Amino acid sequence: MTKIKVGILGCTGMVGQAFMWLLAHHKQFDISFLGASSLRNDKYYVDEVNWIFPFPMPESVKNKKCEAINFAKIKDRGVRIIFSALPADQARKIEPELREHNFYVFSNAGALRYEEDVPILIPEVNLDDINLIEKQGFPGKGFVITNANCSTTGLTVALSPLKKFGIREVFVSTYQSVSGAGYPGISFLDISGNAIPYIKNEEHKMIIETKKILGLEADIYPTCVRIPTLWGHLETVWVTLEDRVEKEDITGAWSTCKSASPRLASMPDNPIIYREDEDFPQPKMSFFGTPPGMTVFIGQLKKINNRIGFTLLVNNIIKGAAGGSIQNAEAFVQAYGGELKT
Ligand SMILES: NC(=O)c1ccc[n+]([C@@H]2O[C@H](COP(=O)([O-])OP(=O)(O)OC[C@H]3O[C@@H](n4cnc5c(N)ncnc54)[C@H](OP(=O)(O)O)[C@@H]3O)[C@@H](O)[C@H]2O)c1
Structure with a gap:
Protein backbone atom coordinates (compact mmCIF):
# COMPACT_ATOMS: atom_id res chain seq x y z
CA MET A 1 0.00 0.00 0.00
CA THR A 2 1.36 3.46 -0.90
CA LYS A 3 1.68 5.51 2.25
CA ILE A 4 0.14 8.96 2.60
CA LYS A 5 2.74 11.69 3.05
CA VAL A 6 2.32 13.76 6.20
CA GLY A 7 4.04 16.71 7.84
CA ILE A 8 4.64 17.37 11.56
CA LEU A 9 4.88 20.96 12.78
CA GLY A 10 6.69 21.43 16.11
CA CYS A 11 8.56 18.16 15.60
CA THR A 12 11.16 18.79 18.33
CA GLY A 13 8.65 19.55 21.13
CA MET A 14 7.09 17.22 23.68
CA VAL A 15 4.13 16.32 21.48
CA GLY A 16 6.26 16.51 18.32
CA GLN A 17 8.50 13.74 19.69
CA ALA A 18 5.46 11.57 20.33
CA PHE A 19 4.40 12.12 16.69
CA MET A 20 7.86 11.15 15.44
CA TRP A 21 7.81 7.96 17.52
CA LEU A 22 4.25 6.99 16.58
CA LEU A 23 4.56 7.77 12.87
CA ALA A 24 8.02 6.30 12.25
CA HIS A 25 6.45 2.88 11.64
CA HIS A 26 2.84 3.81 10.88
CA LYS A 27 1.11 1.60 8.30
CA GLN A 28 -0.70 4.43 6.47
CA PHE A 29 1.40 7.56 7.00
CA ASP A 30 4.91 8.53 5.98
CA ILE A 31 6.75 11.42 7.65
CA SER A 32 7.65 13.67 4.72
CA PHE A 33 8.05 17.12 6.30
CA LEU A 34 9.53 18.00 9.71
CA GLY A 35 8.42 21.54 10.48
CA ALA A 36 10.45 23.39 13.09
CA SER A 37 11.32 26.96 13.97
CA SER A 38 13.53 28.68 11.37
CA LEU A 39 16.75 28.42 13.44
CA ARG A 40 16.62 24.65 12.94
CA ASN A 41 16.15 24.83 9.17
CA ASP A 42 18.20 22.24 7.23
CA LYS A 43 19.61 20.68 10.42
CA TYR A 44 19.43 17.00 11.33
CA TYR A 45 16.62 16.04 13.69
CA VAL A 46 18.96 14.01 15.90
CA ASP A 47 21.12 17.11 16.50
CA GLU A 48 18.23 19.49 17.16
CA VAL A 49 15.95 17.54 19.46
CA ASN A 50 16.42 17.02 23.18
CA TRP A 51 14.81 13.55 23.12
CA ILE A 52 12.99 13.00 26.40
CA PHE A 53 10.31 10.65 25.08
CA PRO A 54 10.58 7.43 27.18
CA PHE A 55 11.36 5.09 24.24
CA PRO A 56 14.39 5.24 21.93
CA MET A 57 14.39 7.63 18.99
CA PRO A 58 13.52 5.64 15.85
CA GLU A 59 16.58 5.20 13.60
CA SER A 60 14.55 6.22 10.55
CA VAL A 61 14.00 9.78 11.84
CA LYS A 62 17.47 10.58 13.16
CA ASN A 63 18.87 11.84 9.86
CA LYS A 64 15.77 13.52 8.55
CA LYS A 65 16.18 17.28 8.28
CA CYS A 66 14.13 19.89 10.12
CA GLU A 67 12.66 22.60 7.91
CA ALA A 68 11.18 26.04 8.47
CA ILE A 69 7.48 26.09 7.65
CA ASN A 70 7.06 26.92 3.97
CA PHE A 71 3.68 26.14 2.40
CA ALA A 72 4.95 25.86 -1.19
CA LYS A 73 7.68 23.46 -0.12
CA ILE A 74 5.24 21.29 1.83
CA LYS A 75 2.91 21.13 -1.18
CA ASP A 76 5.75 20.29 -3.58
CA ARG A 77 6.59 17.38 -1.29
CA GLY A 78 3.10 15.96 -1.98
CA VAL A 79 1.95 16.50 1.62
CA ARG A 80 -1.74 17.30 2.34
CA ILE A 81 -2.08 16.03 5.93
CA ILE A 82 -0.38 18.16 8.58
CA PHE A 83 -0.07 17.25 12.25
CA SER A 84 0.33 20.41 14.30
CA ALA A 85 2.11 20.36 17.67
CA LEU A 86 2.63 24.12 17.70
CA PRO A 87 2.19 26.34 20.75
CA ALA A 88 -1.25 27.98 20.73
CA ASP A 89 0.02 31.46 19.81
CA GLN A 90 1.82 30.11 16.73
CA ALA A 91 -1.08 27.82 15.84
CA ARG A 92 -3.51 30.75 15.93
CA LYS A 93 -1.57 32.38 13.12
CA ILE A 94 -0.33 29.39 11.11
CA GLU A 95 -3.26 26.92 11.18
CA PRO A 96 -5.85 29.20 9.48
CA GLU A 97 -3.25 29.93 6.78
CA LEU A 98 -2.65 26.21 6.28
CA ARG A 99 -6.41 25.70 5.90
CA GLU A 100 -6.53 28.54 3.34
CA HIS A 101 -3.76 26.76 1.43
CA ASN A 102 -5.93 23.62 1.28
CA PHE A 103 -4.07 21.55 3.85
CA TYR A 104 -5.83 19.06 6.13
CA VAL A 105 -4.69 20.06 9.60
CA PHE A 106 -4.91 17.79 12.66
CA SER A 107 -4.06 20.05 15.57
CA ASN A 108 -3.19 19.64 19.22
CA ALA A 109 -3.31 23.35 19.92
CA GLY A 110 -6.24 25.05 21.63
CA ALA A 111 -6.20 27.98 19.17
CA LEU A 112 -9.14 27.01 16.91
CA ARG A 113 -10.96 24.50 19.15
CA TYR A 114 -13.85 26.82 19.92
CA GLU A 115 -14.68 27.80 16.32
CA GLU A 116 -18.15 26.46 15.63
CA ASP A 117 -17.17 24.58 12.46
CA VAL A 118 -13.97 23.10 13.91
CA PRO A 119 -14.59 19.70 15.49
CA ILE A 120 -12.89 18.65 18.70
CA LEU A 121 -12.79 15.04 17.58
CA ILE A 122 -12.36 11.88 19.66
CA PRO A 123 -13.34 8.98 17.39
CA GLU A 124 -14.80 6.69 20.07
CA VAL A 125 -16.86 9.61 21.42
CA ASN A 126 -18.11 11.93 18.66
CA LEU A 127 -17.03 10.51 15.31
CA ASP A 128 -20.04 12.07 13.54
CA ASP A 129 -18.62 15.54 14.24
CA ILE A 130 -16.04 14.85 11.52
CA ASN A 131 -18.74 16.08 9.11
CA LEU A 132 -18.06 19.63 10.35
CA ILE A 133 -15.11 19.78 7.94
CA GLU A 134 -17.68 20.11 5.16
CA LYS A 135 -18.86 23.35 6.80
CA GLN A 136 -15.24 24.57 6.60
CA GLY A 137 -15.43 24.03 2.83
CA PHE A 138 -14.02 20.52 2.42
CA PRO A 139 -13.64 18.89 -0.14
CA GLY A 140 -13.03 22.10 -2.12
CA LYS A 141 -10.94 23.56 0.68
CA GLY A 142 -8.73 22.53 3.56
CA PHE A 143 -9.83 22.14 7.17
CA VAL A 144 -8.71 21.98 10.77
CA ILE A 145 -9.68 19.11 13.08
CA THR A 146 -8.51 19.50 16.67
CA ASN A 147 -8.26 17.05 19.50
CA ALA A 148 -9.21 18.02 23.02
CA ASN A 149 -7.02 19.34 25.77
CA ASN A 316 -1.43 13.09 27.98
CA ILE A 317 1.06 13.00 25.10
CA ILE A 318 -0.28 9.86 23.36
CA LYS A 319 -4.08 9.52 23.65
CA GLY A 320 -4.32 13.11 24.92
CA ALA A 321 -2.22 14.58 22.10
CA ALA A 322 -0.22 12.98 19.23
CA GLY A 323 -1.95 9.58 19.30
CA GLY A 324 -5.38 11.22 19.42
CA SER A 325 -4.51 13.35 16.37
CA ILE A 326 -3.30 10.31 14.47
CA GLN A 327 -6.56 8.48 15.26
CA ASN A 328 -8.42 11.52 13.91
CA ALA A 329 -6.40 11.42 10.68
CA GLU A 330 -7.08 7.68 10.39
CA ALA A 331 -10.80 8.38 10.88
CA PHE A 332 -10.64 11.05 8.16
CA VAL A 333 -8.90 8.71 5.71
CA GLN A 334 -11.47 6.02 6.51
CA ALA A 335 -14.36 8.40 5.88
CA TYR A 336 -13.04 10.48 2.97
CA GLY A 337 -9.95 8.58 1.72
CA GLY A 338 -10.61 9.23 -1.96
CA GLU A 339 -10.13 12.99 -1.55
CA LEU A 340 -6.45 12.50 -0.74
CA LYS A 341 -5.78 11.33 -4.28
CA THR A 342 -6.76 14.72 -5.80
N1 LIG B 1 2.33 18.36 26.30
C1 LIG B 1 1.10 17.83 26.33
O1 LIG B 1 0.81 16.87 27.10
C2 LIG B 1 0.01 18.35 25.43
C3 LIG B 1 -1.19 17.67 25.40
C4 LIG B 1 -2.23 18.12 24.57
C5 LIG B 1 -2.01 19.23 23.79
N2 LIG B 1 -0.84 19.90 23.84
C6 LIG B 1 -0.66 21.06 22.94
O2 LIG B 1 0.22 20.67 21.91
C7 LIG B 1 1.03 21.80 21.48
C8 LIG B 1 2.50 21.44 21.64
O3 LIG B 1 2.75 21.17 23.02
P1 LIG B 1 4.16 20.67 23.55
O4 LIG B 1 3.92 20.25 24.94
O5 LIG B 1 4.76 19.72 22.57
O6 LIG B 1 5.01 22.04 23.52
P2 LIG B 1 6.60 22.24 23.39
O7 LIG B 1 7.30 21.09 24.01
O8 LIG B 1 6.86 23.61 23.89
O9 LIG B 1 6.87 22.19 21.81
C9 LIG B 1 6.51 23.22 20.92
C10 LIG B 1 7.21 23.00 19.60
O10 LIG B 1 6.80 23.99 18.66
C11 LIG B 1 7.94 24.47 17.96
N3 LIG B 1 7.69 25.83 17.47
C12 LIG B 1 7.46 26.95 18.18
N4 LIG B 1 7.24 27.98 17.35
C13 LIG B 1 7.35 27.51 16.08
C14 LIG B 1 7.23 28.09 14.79
N5 LIG B 1 6.96 29.38 14.62
N6 LIG B 1 7.40 27.31 13.69
C15 LIG B 1 7.67 25.98 13.84
N7 LIG B 1 7.81 25.36 15.05
C16 LIG B 1 7.63 26.13 16.15
C17 LIG B 1 9.05 24.39 18.99
O11 LIG B 1 10.27 24.35 18.29
P3 LIG B 1 11.55 25.17 18.78
O12 LIG B 1 12.08 24.44 19.95
O13 LIG B 1 12.43 25.12 17.59
O14 LIG B 1 11.07 26.57 19.08
C18 LIG B 1 8.72 23.05 19.66
O15 LIG B 1 9.22 21.98 18.88
C19 LIG B 1 0.57 22.98 22.35
O16 LIG B 1 -0.38 23.73 21.67
C20 LIG B 1 -0.03 22.29 23.58
O17 LIG B 1 -1.01 23.10 24.22
C21 LIG B 1 0.18 19.47 24.63
Whole structure:
Protein backbone atom coordinates (compact mmCIF):
# COMPACT_ATOMS: atom_id res chain seq x y z
CA MET A 1 0.00 0.00 0.00
CA THR A 2 1.36 3.46 -0.90
CA LYS A 3 1.68 5.51 2.25
CA ILE A 4 0.14 8.96 2.60
CA LYS A 5 2.74 11.69 3.05
CA VAL A 6 2.32 13.76 6.20
CA GLY A 7 4.04 16.71 7.84
CA ILE A 8 4.64 17.37 11.56
CA LEU A 9 4.88 20.96 12.78
CA GLY A 10 6.69 21.43 16.11
CA CYS A 11 8.56 18.16 15.60
CA THR A 12 11.16 18.79 18.33
CA GLY A 13 8.65 19.55 21.13
CA MET A 14 7.09 17.22 23.68
CA VAL A 15 4.13 16.32 21.48
CA GLY A 16 6.26 16.51 18.32
CA GLN A 17 8.50 13.74 19.69
CA ALA A 18 5.46 11.57 20.33
CA PHE A 19 4.40 12.12 16.69
CA MET A 20 7.86 11.15 15.44
CA TRP A 21 7.81 7.96 17.52
CA LEU A 22 4.25 6.99 16.58
CA LEU A 23 4.56 7.77 12.87
CA ALA A 24 8.02 6.30 12.25
CA HIS A 25 6.45 2.88 11.64
CA HIS A 26 2.84 3.81 10.88
CA LYS A 27 1.11 1.60 8.30
CA GLN A 28 -0.70 4.43 6.47
CA PHE A 29 1.40 7.56 7.00
CA ASP A 30 4.91 8.53 5.98
CA ILE A 31 6.75 11.42 7.65
CA SER A 32 7.65 13.67 4.72
CA PHE A 33 8.05 17.12 6.30
CA LEU A 34 9.53 18.00 9.71
CA GLY A 35 8.42 21.54 10.48
CA ALA A 36 10.45 23.39 13.09
CA SER A 37 11.32 26.96 13.97
CA SER A 38 13.53 28.68 11.37
CA LEU A 39 16.75 28.42 13.44
CA ARG A 40 16.62 24.65 12.94
CA ASN A 41 16.15 24.83 9.17
CA ASP A 42 18.20 22.24 7.23
CA LYS A 43 19.61 20.68 10.42
CA TYR A 44 19.43 17.00 11.33
CA TYR A 45 16.62 16.04 13.69
CA VAL A 46 18.96 14.01 15.90
CA ASP A 47 21.12 17.11 16.50
CA GLU A 48 18.23 19.49 17.16
CA VAL A 49 15.95 17.54 19.46
CA ASN A 50 16.42 17.02 23.18
CA TRP A 51 14.81 13.55 23.12
CA ILE A 52 12.99 13.00 26.40
CA PHE A 53 10.31 10.65 25.08
CA PRO A 54 10.58 7.43 27.18
CA PHE A 55 11.36 5.09 24.24
CA PRO A 56 14.39 5.24 21.93
CA MET A 57 14.39 7.63 18.99
CA PRO A 58 13.52 5.64 15.85
CA GLU A 59 16.58 5.20 13.60
CA SER A 60 14.55 6.22 10.55
CA VAL A 61 14.00 9.78 11.84
CA LYS A 62 17.47 10.58 13.16
CA ASN A 63 18.87 11.84 9.86
CA LYS A 64 15.77 13.52 8.55
CA LYS A 65 16.18 17.28 8.28
CA CYS A 66 14.13 19.89 10.12
CA GLU A 67 12.66 22.60 7.91
CA ALA A 68 11.18 26.04 8.47
CA ILE A 69 7.48 26.09 7.65
CA ASN A 70 7.06 26.92 3.97
CA PHE A 71 3.68 26.14 2.40
CA ALA A 72 4.95 25.86 -1.19
CA LYS A 73 7.68 23.46 -0.12
CA ILE A 74 5.24 21.29 1.83
CA LYS A 75 2.91 21.13 -1.18
CA ASP A 76 5.75 20.29 -3.58
CA ARG A 77 6.59 17.38 -1.29
CA GLY A 78 3.10 15.96 -1.98
CA VAL A 79 1.95 16.50 1.62
CA ARG A 80 -1.74 17.30 2.34
CA ILE A 81 -2.08 16.03 5.93
CA ILE A 82 -0.38 18.16 8.58
CA PHE A 83 -0.07 17.25 12.25
CA SER A 84 0.33 20.41 14.30
CA ALA A 85 2.11 20.36 17.67
CA LEU A 86 2.63 24.12 17.70
CA PRO A 87 2.19 26.34 20.75
CA ALA A 88 -1.25 27.98 20.73
CA ASP A 89 0.02 31.46 19.81
CA GLN A 90 1.82 30.11 16.73
CA ALA A 91 -1.08 27.82 15.84
CA ARG A 92 -3.51 30.75 15.93
CA LYS A 93 -1.57 32.38 13.12
CA ILE A 94 -0.33 29.39 11.11
CA GLU A 95 -3.26 26.92 11.18
CA PRO A 96 -5.85 29.20 9.48
CA GLU A 97 -3.25 29.93 6.78
CA LEU A 98 -2.65 26.21 6.28
CA ARG A 99 -6.41 25.70 5.90
CA GLU A 100 -6.53 28.54 3.34
CA HIS A 101 -3.76 26.76 1.43
CA ASN A 102 -5.93 23.62 1.28
CA PHE A 103 -4.07 21.55 3.85
CA TYR A 104 -5.83 19.06 6.13
CA VAL A 105 -4.69 20.06 9.60
CA PHE A 106 -4.91 17.79 12.66
CA SER A 107 -4.06 20.05 15.57
CA ASN A 108 -3.19 19.64 19.22
CA ALA A 109 -3.31 23.35 19.92
CA GLY A 110 -6.24 25.05 21.63
CA ALA A 111 -6.20 27.98 19.17
CA LEU A 112 -9.14 27.01 16.91
CA ARG A 113 -10.96 24.50 19.15
CA TYR A 114 -13.85 26.82 19.92
CA GLU A 115 -14.68 27.80 16.32
CA GLU A 116 -18.15 26.46 15.63
CA ASP A 117 -17.17 24.58 12.46
CA VAL A 118 -13.97 23.10 13.91
CA PRO A 119 -14.59 19.70 15.49
CA ILE A 120 -12.89 18.65 18.70
CA LEU A 121 -12.79 15.04 17.58
CA ILE A 122 -12.36 11.88 19.66
CA PRO A 123 -13.34 8.98 17.39
CA GLU A 124 -14.80 6.69 20.07
CA VAL A 125 -16.86 9.61 21.42
CA ASN A 126 -18.11 11.93 18.66
CA LEU A 127 -17.03 10.51 15.31
CA ASP A 128 -20.04 12.07 13.54
CA ASP A 129 -18.62 15.54 14.24
CA ILE A 130 -16.04 14.85 11.52
CA ASN A 131 -18.74 16.08 9.11
CA LEU A 132 -18.06 19.63 10.35
CA ILE A 133 -15.11 19.78 7.94
CA GLU A 134 -17.68 20.11 5.16
CA LYS A 135 -18.86 23.35 6.80
CA GLN A 136 -15.24 24.57 6.60
CA GLY A 137 -15.43 24.03 2.83
CA PHE A 138 -14.02 20.52 2.42
CA PRO A 139 -13.64 18.89 -0.14
CA GLY A 140 -13.03 22.10 -2.12
CA LYS A 141 -10.94 23.56 0.68
CA GLY A 142 -8.73 22.53 3.56
CA PHE A 143 -9.83 22.14 7.17
CA VAL A 144 -8.71 21.98 10.77
CA ILE A 145 -9.68 19.11 13.08
CA THR A 146 -8.51 19.50 16.67
CA ASN A 147 -8.26 17.05 19.50
CA ALA A 148 -9.21 18.02 23.02
CA ASN A 149 -7.02 19.34 25.77
CA CYS A 150 -5.36 16.25 27.30
CA SER A 151 -7.31 16.06 30.57
CA THR A 152 -10.60 16.66 28.72
CA THR A 153 -9.82 13.72 26.45
CA GLY A 154 -9.68 11.27 29.36
CA LEU A 155 -12.79 12.72 30.94
CA THR A 156 -14.95 12.65 27.80
CA VAL A 157 -13.91 9.10 26.88
CA ALA A 158 -15.05 7.99 30.36
CA LEU A 159 -18.25 10.07 30.38
CA SER A 160 -19.45 9.36 26.85
CA PRO A 161 -20.85 5.85 27.58
CA LEU A 162 -22.61 7.27 30.68
CA LYS A 163 -24.59 9.90 28.77
CA LYS A 164 -27.52 7.50 28.43
CA PHE A 165 -27.99 7.63 32.23
CA GLY A 166 -28.44 11.42 32.13
CA ILE A 167 -25.39 13.37 33.29
CA ARG A 168 -26.52 16.22 35.56
CA GLU A 169 -23.23 17.46 37.03
CA VAL A 170 -19.56 16.50 37.00
CA PHE A 171 -16.91 17.22 39.64
CA VAL A 172 -13.40 16.43 38.44
CA SER A 173 -9.98 16.88 40.08
CA THR A 174 -6.86 16.34 38.00
CA TYR A 175 -3.35 15.25 38.97
CA GLN A 176 -1.38 16.25 35.87
CA SER A 177 2.17 15.26 34.96
CA VAL A 178 4.89 17.77 34.08
CA SER A 179 5.15 16.59 30.45
CA GLY A 180 1.77 18.24 29.99
CA ALA A 181 3.53 21.59 30.22
CA GLY A 182 5.77 20.83 27.22
CA TYR A 183 9.56 21.15 27.05
CA PRO A 184 11.38 22.66 28.93
CA GLY A 185 8.17 23.24 30.86
CA ILE A 186 8.14 23.75 34.62
CA SER A 187 11.33 24.33 36.57
CA PHE A 188 12.51 21.49 38.83
CA LEU A 189 12.65 23.91 41.77
CA ASP A 190 8.97 24.74 41.35
CA ILE A 191 7.58 21.20 41.05
CA SER A 192 9.98 18.86 42.85
CA GLY A 193 8.35 17.51 46.03
CA ASN A 194 5.46 19.86 45.39
CA ALA A 195 2.00 20.16 43.83
CA ILE A 196 0.76 23.30 42.07
CA PRO A 197 -3.01 23.88 42.18
CA TYR A 198 -3.00 26.11 39.11
CA ILE A 199 -2.65 25.26 35.42
CA LYS A 200 -3.34 28.29 33.25
CA ASN A 201 -6.74 28.07 31.46
CA GLU A 202 -7.01 24.32 32.12
CA GLU A 203 -10.22 24.40 34.18
CA HIS A 204 -11.92 26.69 31.66
CA LYS A 205 -10.86 24.37 28.81
CA MET A 206 -12.29 21.33 30.62
CA ILE A 207 -15.68 22.98 31.00
CA ILE A 208 -16.03 24.34 27.45
CA GLU A 209 -14.52 21.35 25.65
CA THR A 210 -16.38 18.66 27.60
CA LYS A 211 -19.68 20.37 26.79
CA LYS A 212 -18.81 20.83 23.10
CA ILE A 213 -17.61 17.25 22.59
CA LEU A 214 -20.45 15.54 24.47
CA GLY A 215 -23.18 18.06 23.61
CA LEU A 216 -23.84 18.30 27.37
CA GLU A 217 -25.80 20.92 29.28
CA ALA A 218 -24.52 19.56 32.62
CA ASP A 219 -22.62 21.67 35.15
CA ILE A 220 -18.91 20.81 35.27
CA TYR A 221 -16.68 21.69 38.23
CA PRO A 222 -12.96 21.05 37.55
CA THR A 223 -9.95 21.53 39.83
CA CYS A 224 -6.63 21.10 38.04
CA VAL A 225 -3.34 20.38 39.82
CA ARG A 226 0.18 19.82 38.48
CA ILE A 227 2.09 17.08 40.30
CA PRO A 228 5.69 15.87 39.96
CA THR A 229 5.05 12.81 37.78
CA LEU A 230 6.49 12.57 34.26
CA TRP A 231 3.74 11.04 32.14
CA GLY A 232 -0.02 10.60 32.33
CA HIS A 233 -2.82 12.56 33.95
CA LEU A 234 -4.83 11.00 36.77
CA GLU A 235 -8.37 12.33 37.34
CA THR A 236 -10.83 11.68 40.15
CA VAL A 237 -14.42 12.17 39.02
CA TRP A 238 -17.84 12.33 40.67
CA VAL A 239 -20.89 12.37 38.41
CA THR A 240 -24.50 13.03 39.41
CA LEU A 241 -26.84 11.05 37.18
CA GLU A 242 -30.55 11.45 36.43
CA ASP A 243 -31.05 7.67 36.61
CA ARG A 244 -30.54 5.34 39.55
CA VAL A 245 -27.87 2.92 38.39
CA GLU A 246 -25.92 -0.01 39.76
CA LYS A 247 -22.14 -0.29 39.44
CA GLU A 248 -22.67 -3.06 36.85
CA ASP A 249 -24.61 -0.62 34.64
CA ILE A 250 -21.59 1.68 34.64
CA THR A 251 -18.94 -0.99 33.98
CA GLY A 252 -21.23 -2.51 31.35
CA ALA A 253 -21.51 0.87 29.60
CA TRP A 254 -17.73 1.36 29.66
CA SER A 255 -17.20 -2.08 28.13
CA THR A 256 -19.34 -1.10 25.11
CA CYS A 257 -17.00 1.80 24.22
CA LYS A 258 -15.66 0.92 20.76
CA SER A 259 -13.71 2.48 17.92
CA ALA A 260 -15.12 3.36 14.51
CA SER A 261 -15.94 0.36 12.37
CA PRO A 262 -13.74 -1.05 10.90
CA ARG A 263 -11.38 -0.42 13.80
CA LEU A 264 -8.89 2.41 13.25
CA ALA A 265 -5.25 1.27 13.15
CA SER A 266 -4.27 3.17 16.32
CA MET A 267 -7.38 2.32 18.31
CA PRO A 268 -7.24 -0.37 21.01
CA ASP A 269 -9.87 -3.13 20.85
CA ASN A 270 -11.20 -1.70 24.12
CA PRO A 271 -10.55 2.05 24.37
CA ILE A 272 -11.58 1.92 28.07
CA ILE A 273 -10.22 -0.69 30.46
CA TYR A 274 -11.86 -0.90 33.90
CA ARG A 275 -10.17 -2.89 36.65
CA GLU A 276 -11.17 -3.54 40.24
CA ASP A 277 -7.62 -3.80 41.72
CA GLU A 278 -7.62 -1.66 44.85
CA ASP A 279 -4.75 0.62 43.71
CA PHE A 280 -5.63 0.98 40.02
CA PRO A 281 -4.88 3.09 37.95
CA GLN A 282 -1.54 4.84 38.53
CA PRO A 283 0.52 7.23 36.34
CA LYS A 284 3.31 4.64 35.97
CA MET A 285 0.84 2.66 33.81
CA SER A 286 0.54 5.49 31.27
CA PHE A 287 2.18 3.56 28.43
CA PHE A 288 0.34 0.29 29.18
CA GLY A 289 -2.12 -1.11 26.66
CA THR A 290 -2.02 -1.92 22.94
CA PRO A 291 -1.13 0.31 21.19
CA PRO A 292 0.83 1.83 24.12
CA GLY A 293 -0.70 4.94 25.70
CA MET A 294 -3.98 4.82 23.75
CA THR A 295 -6.22 3.27 26.43
CA VAL A 296 -8.08 5.18 29.14
CA PHE A 297 -7.75 3.16 32.37
CA ILE A 298 -10.46 3.42 35.03
CA GLY A 299 -10.72 2.10 38.58
CA GLN A 300 -12.02 3.00 42.07
CA LEU A 301 -15.70 2.85 41.06
CA LYS A 302 -17.98 4.02 43.90
CA LYS A 303 -21.70 4.69 44.11
CA ILE A 304 -23.67 6.81 46.56
CA ASN A 305 -27.36 7.11 45.66
CA ASN A 306 -27.45 8.54 42.13
CA ARG A 307 -23.81 9.68 42.24
CA ILE A 308 -20.93 7.60 40.95
CA GLY A 309 -17.24 8.22 41.53
CA PHE A 310 -14.20 6.83 39.74
CA THR A 311 -10.53 7.46 38.97
CA LEU A 312 -9.15 7.53 35.44
CA LEU A 313 -5.72 7.66 33.83
CA VAL A 314 -5.06 9.13 30.38
CA ASN A 315 -1.69 9.36 28.67
CA ASN A 316 -1.43 13.09 27.98
CA ILE A 317 1.06 13.00 25.10
CA ILE A 318 -0.28 9.86 23.36
CA LYS A 319 -4.08 9.52 23.65
CA GLY A 320 -4.32 13.11 24.92
CA ALA A 321 -2.22 14.58 22.10
CA ALA A 322 -0.22 12.98 19.23
CA GLY A 323 -1.95 9.58 19.30
CA GLY A 324 -5.38 11.22 19.42
CA SER A 325 -4.51 13.35 16.37
CA ILE A 326 -3.30 10.31 14.47
CA GLN A 327 -6.56 8.48 15.26
CA ASN A 328 -8.42 11.52 13.91
CA ALA A 329 -6.40 11.42 10.68
CA GLU A 330 -7.08 7.68 10.39
CA ALA A 331 -10.80 8.38 10.88
CA PHE A 332 -10.64 11.05 8.16
CA VAL A 333 -8.90 8.71 5.71
CA GLN A 334 -11.47 6.02 6.51
CA ALA A 335 -14.36 8.40 5.88
CA TYR A 336 -13.04 10.48 2.97
CA GLY A 337 -9.95 8.58 1.72
CA GLY A 338 -10.61 9.23 -1.96
CA GLU A 339 -10.13 12.99 -1.55
CA LEU A 340 -6.45 12.50 -0.74
CA LYS A 341 -5.78 11.33 -4.28
CA THR A 342 -6.76 14.72 -5.80
N1 LIG B 1 2.33 18.36 26.30
C1 LIG B 1 1.10 17.83 26.33
O1 LIG B 1 0.81 16.87 27.10
C2 LIG B 1 0.01 18.35 25.43
C3 LIG B 1 -1.19 17.67 25.40
C4 LIG B 1 -2.23 18.12 24.57
C5 LIG B 1 -2.01 19.23 23.79
N2 LIG B 1 -0.84 19.90 23.84
C6 LIG B 1 -0.66 21.06 22.94
O2 LIG B 1 0.22 20.67 21.91
C7 LIG B 1 1.03 21.80 21.48
C8 LIG B 1 2.50 21.44 21.64
O3 LIG B 1 2.75 21.17 23.02
P1 LIG B 1 4.16 20.67 23.55
O4 LIG B 1 3.92 20.25 24.94
O5 LIG B 1 4.76 19.72 22.57
O6 LIG B 1 5.01 22.04 23.52
P2 LIG B 1 6.60 22.24 23.39
O7 LIG B 1 7.30 21.09 24.01
O8 LIG B 1 6.86 23.61 23.89
O9 LIG B 1 6.87 22.19 21.81
C9 LIG B 1 6.51 23.22 20.92
C10 LIG B 1 7.21 23.00 19.60
O10 LIG B 1 6.80 23.99 18.66
C11 LIG B 1 7.94 24.47 17.96
N3 LIG B 1 7.69 25.83 17.47
C12 LIG B 1 7.46 26.95 18.18
N4 LIG B 1 7.24 27.98 17.35
C13 LIG B 1 7.35 27.51 16.08
C14 LIG B 1 7.23 28.09 14.79
N5 LIG B 1 6.96 29.38 14.62
N6 LIG B 1 7.40 27.31 13.69
C15 LIG B 1 7.67 25.98 13.84
N7 LIG B 1 7.81 25.36 15.05
C16 LIG B 1 7.63 26.13 16.15
C17 LIG B 1 9.05 24.39 18.99
O11 LIG B 1 10.27 24.35 18.29
P3 LIG B 1 11.55 25.17 18.78
O12 LIG B 1 12.08 24.44 19.95
O13 LIG B 1 12.43 25.12 17.59
O14 LIG B 1 11.07 26.57 19.08
C18 LIG B 1 8.72 23.05 19.66
O15 LIG B 1 9.22 21.98 18.88
C19 LIG B 1 0.57 22.98 22.35
O16 LIG B 1 -0.38 23.73 21.67
C20 LIG B 1 -0.03 22.29 23.58
O17 LIG B 1 -1.01 23.10 24.22
C21 LIG B 1 0.18 19.47 24.63
